[in-house]
Amino acid sequence: MRRTLLAVIAISAPLGAQWLHYPTPGIPRTPDGKPNLSAPAPKTADGKPDLSGIWSTADMKYLANLAADGIEVPFQPWAAALYKERRENQGKGHPSERCLTHGVTDFDALSVGWKLLQTPGTIAILYEAYNHYRQILLDGRPLPEPTQPAYMGYSVGHWEGDTLVVDSRGFNDIGWLDDGGHPQTEALHVTERFRRRDFGHMDIQLIIDDPKAYTKPWGPTLHLELHADEELIESICENEKDAPHMVGK
Amino acid sequence: MKRILVAVIAICAPLPAQWLHYPTPGIPRTPDGKPNLSAPAPKTADGKPDLSGAWSAMGIKYFFDLTADGTEAPLLPKAAALYKERLALLQKGHPSERCIGHGPTDYATLPAPRRFIQTPTMIAVLYESYNHYRQIFLDGRALPPVTQPAYMGYSVGHWDGDTLVVETTGLDERGWLDMNGHPQSETTKITERYRRRDFGHMELQLIIEDPNAYAKPWGVNLVLNYFADEDMIENMCENERDYGHLVVHGKEGK
Numbered sequence: 001m002r003r004t005l006l007a008v009i010a011i012s013a014p015l016g017a018q019w020l021h022y023p024t025p026g027i028p029r030t031p032d033g034k035p036n037l038s039a040p041a042p043k044t045a046d047g048k049p050d051l052s053g054i055w056s057t058a059d060m061k062y063l064a065n066l067a068a069d070g071i072e073v074p075f076q077p078w079a080a081a082l083y084k085e086r087r088e089n090q091g092k093g094h095p096s097e098r099c100l101t102h103g104v105t106d107f108d109a110l111s112v113g114w115k116l117l118q119t120p121g122t123i124a125i126l127y128e129a130y131n132h133y134r135q136i137l138l139d140g141r142p143l144p145e146p147t148q149p150a151y152m153g154y155s156v157g158h159w160e161g162d163t164l165v166v167d168s169r170g171f172n173d174i175g176w177l178d179d180g181g182h183p184q185t186e187a188l189h190v191t192e193r194f195r196r197r198d199f200g201h202m203d204i205q206l207i208i209d210d211p212k213a214y215t216k217p218w219g220p221t222l223h224l225e226l227h228a229d230e231e232l233i234e235s236i237c238e239n240e241k242d243a244p245h246m247v248g249k
Numbered sequence: 250m251k252r253i254l255v256a257v258i259a260i261c262a263p264l265p266a267q268w269l270h271y272p273t274p275g276i277p278r279t280p281d282g283k284p285n286l287s288a289p290a291p292k293t294a295d296g297k298p299d300l301s302g303a304w305s306a307m308g309i310k311y312f313f314d315l316t317a318d319g320t321e322a323p324l325l326p327k328a329a330a331l332y333k334e335r336l337a338l339l340q341k342g343h344p345s346e347r348c349i350g351h352g353p354t355d356y357a358t359l360p361a362p363r364r365f366i367q368t369p370t371m372i373a374v375l376y377e378s379y380n381h382y383r384q385i386f387l388d389g390r391a392l393p394p395v396t397q398p399a400y401m402g403y404s405v406g407h408w409d410g411d412t413l414v415v416e417t418t419g420l421d422e423r424g425w426l427d428m429n430g431h432p433q434s435e436t437t438k439i440t441e442r443y444r445r446r447d448f449g450h451m452e453l454q455l456i457i458e459d460p461n462a463y464a465k466p467w468g469v470n471l472v473l474n475y476f477a478d479e480d481m482i483e484n485m486c487e488n489e490r491d492y493g494h495l496v497v498h499g500k501e502g503k
Contacts, residue, residue: 020393020396022390022393025370025388026370045294052368098487099348099486100485100487101380101485115384117366117368117371117373119301119366119367119368121274121275122366124366124373124375124382126373126382126384130380131350131381131382131401132380132381132382132485133373133375133380133381133382135364135375135481139274140274141271141274144269144271147269148482148483150482150483150485151483151485152380152483154269232384233397233399234397234399234400234401236349236350236381236399236400237348238347238349
């Protein structure tokens with residue numbers, strides 16, 4: 001139960017949250033006016049899949065543990081020890097204690113909605129949680145040499161058929177891959193393969209490649225659902241005052 | 250000096266910040282390859298002015314004080330008393346002490362870059378500071394009734410000729426309009442009029458209305474400069490631990 005409590009604090013969702021209901025303009029609907037979630041995935045003017053919309057996973061299990069489906073995590077020994085310590089500490093020490101946010105993998109896995117806004121050269125992802133954002137640059141630039149490690153890293157994307165492949169590097173080693181505490185280092189390279197199956201469903205295959213922490217790449221495939229007719233609400237993290245109250249060793 | 254120190258903490262800029270240099274694709278350039286900042290302002294496919302790109306406010310004076318040019322904010326008595334108190338406390342109590350960030354007016358006046366991502370139905374403004382964003386809806390929706398006051402409020406925009414007019418309500422009274430502490434309340438309405446004069450320059454007229462805090466509308470005119478060939482860097486606020494160290498009148502902060 002304690003772990004559950006910590007997770008609730010960590011995602012920083014205001015408890016009284018009421019999403020604004022506003023009919024999303026221009027989306028396919030069934031005859032009764034409901035969003036048609038099994039309609040074909042839309043395309044942009046230049047013929048690429050349009051991933052725009054508000055998305056989230058259906059449940060919290062991958063946020064708590066990216067290996068939730070029984071994936072065997074190929075830890076290096078020091079990473080296994082650190083993970084064990086974080087588990088025993090019930091998540092105490094997660095950056096979110098100090099309102100320091102998530103990174104790419106745990107934001108992907110979050111069941112709180114985020115809005116993907118697609119333009120030809122850039123995708124912006126607006127996270128409800130923390131009111132933070134991330135950019136994915138689609139203008140063909142290479143990944144720069146990491147000079148300033150960051151929670152979100154630096155992301156570039158390209159299309160492989162109908163799949164958007166996003167490569168991210170430049171992460172810091174302060175972030176955690178998930179709330180359970182899978183470690184990351186500055187050598188982390190995350191690949192996300194976004195595929196919008198139909199109007200209402202998108203898969204993200206996550207590949208975590210961090211040779212300093214893991215002996216080989218690993219990761220789950222996340223299943224996301226579209227949130228139609230809703231809006232993001234502001235969720236600025238004010239829980240930094242909770243840090244001294246966190247329970248752990 | 251004390252005020253300057255507190256302000257430097259409050260804007261939360263990492264000191265060794267290095268922007269990534271990467272040539273912004275597709276922008277007009279002079280024959281020597283530099284961005285042509287006096288080229289005409291671009292248009293979107295549907296013929297509207299395209300405000301996309303990274304922008305930065307010139308100077309920091311309005312960030313500290315929206316009345317820096319000697320305009321007088323028409324403060325009503327209660328707001329005048331609160332403003333005086335905040336000034337006397339050298340900005341102690343500003344939400345940025347706790348890494349809560351800014352709102353539309355003080356993010357607008359900040360020199361740190363912000364990027365506009367424009368689509369036909371919305372603009373997202375991505376702020377380097379605090380890694381925060383804001384949405385401006387252009388799909389014709391009305392401002393909703395205020396049910397959940399927020400630091401960014403709720404913003405809708407429409408085109409008035411070549412000017413984007415953005416109206417914002419639903420603001421949280423805990424936000425400050427500037428670092429000096431001009432108050433805002435849940436009845437504050439902010440109007441922003443954006444006009445991209447040419448490729449490299451955007452005029453922004455800020456109008457503040459609040460019948461509970463100010464006797465009449467007031468505001469300031471700014472110019473934003475295009476921020477070419479550089480990337481925004483990540484700037485997560487980690488200064489919440491400074492909170493206890495803020496100094497007021499030589500005493501330890503509480």
